[in-house]
Amino acid sequence: MSNNTRGALVVVGSGPGIGSHVARTFSSHGFKRIILLSRDPSRLEQDAKFIHSTTPSADISTLSIDLSKTSEIPSALVQVDKALGDTPLEVVLFNAARVGPSTLVEWPMEELELDLRIKVTGCYAVVQWAIPKLLAVKSSHKPAFLCTSGSIYKDPIPEVFSLSVCKAGQHNLIHSMHKKYKEEGVYCGLVAVGGVVADDRPQCNAENIANKFWALYEQRNDLEVEILDG
Template sequence: MTNTRGALVVVGSGPGIGSHVARTFSTHAFERIILLSRDPSRLDKDAEFIRAKTPSADISTLPIDLSKTSDIPSALAQVDKALGDTPLEAVLFNAARVGPSTLVEWPIEELETDIRIKVTGCYAVAQWAIPKLLAVKDTHKPAFLCTSGSIYKDPIPEVFSLAACKAAQHNLVHSMHKKYKEEGVYCGLVAVGGVVADENPQCNAENIANKTWDLYEKRNDLEVEIVDP
């Protein structure tokens, strides 16, 4: 096992969990950080946020729109170029479209978009990432991590679309956990049971990032659940 960390790819970067997890991993000597988001205007700010803590961080930023399934392979090909010779060691899948969805009134097309982003997108990234992670299992600590929420098991009707997609996503990553843990790749979930806000004692981005690092390092369980009292 080498002391040199490889690359972290964050799919769904942003001012909350994504950039904070990337910053935390950068402080633990990850050689390269690659940030992906459907909002390109956010990416430079996220990179600056990480460099403020880790000036030496090697950061690449790339746009990706998981709602356009046919465009995902070309986006991931750009990630391959950004990786260069750096081995992929960890992936954080944090992509989501968060907002209200009214039961029965929510258009089918919108539900399908959510599924493409959160479920199909997660599966597409896993298809790309797992072979790379398996390839470094003897020299690194490969992991595929996914942010989730307590609504996968306790849905809120007002955001049923998000809840339904998180349930499917949880099932997918759970299957990956069962299959790949014995093969040397850890797959786990960070279940956030509340709104992410700086003022919350547990559900704040800094604490979530630290819990994500602990999950990555210890890799004892399928998931860590983070909730406020």
């Protein structure tokens, strides 16, 4: 596929780490229409500048979305529809997360519910919006739904049990999508990061993770790739 036929990339949960690096990597491979979503408008502007530093010609829109407020997600996605305009949706990256300690039993139930809304219910809401659009372009593009995961979906850490629970739910959802839609022409997959993301990490750095996402998207075979340090 030539670069000028690429559709749009939508990043849900943009930020200075994985989200913006994936957007920058995809833009360098011909994705010039990019829509970034996050709760923090000022951070979104920094992410757009970061992508433009590599791809000045990229057409970038930034929109605020708070996945914890599930009743507001549909209206936020309507704004994404408007930003897409005539450009078909080709790839979605779901990268939204709330990362922090959560102690078993002591962690308030309301906080677990909040995490589940952001990472699982929010992801499902985006899936419901995206899949029909991705199926609609399978004959002309390479549609995909990608998700940032973590090794804790299968090897939970009690000190961050809430994140572990949510990543398990996400993995199950994306796995179900992979089974259902692969033969229908939409690739669904995830990158499981097995460590803290930082620039000084040999494997778990944002640039390497972004390259793994691109390889996964291009190869379109396996459900996931896991990245581990050490």
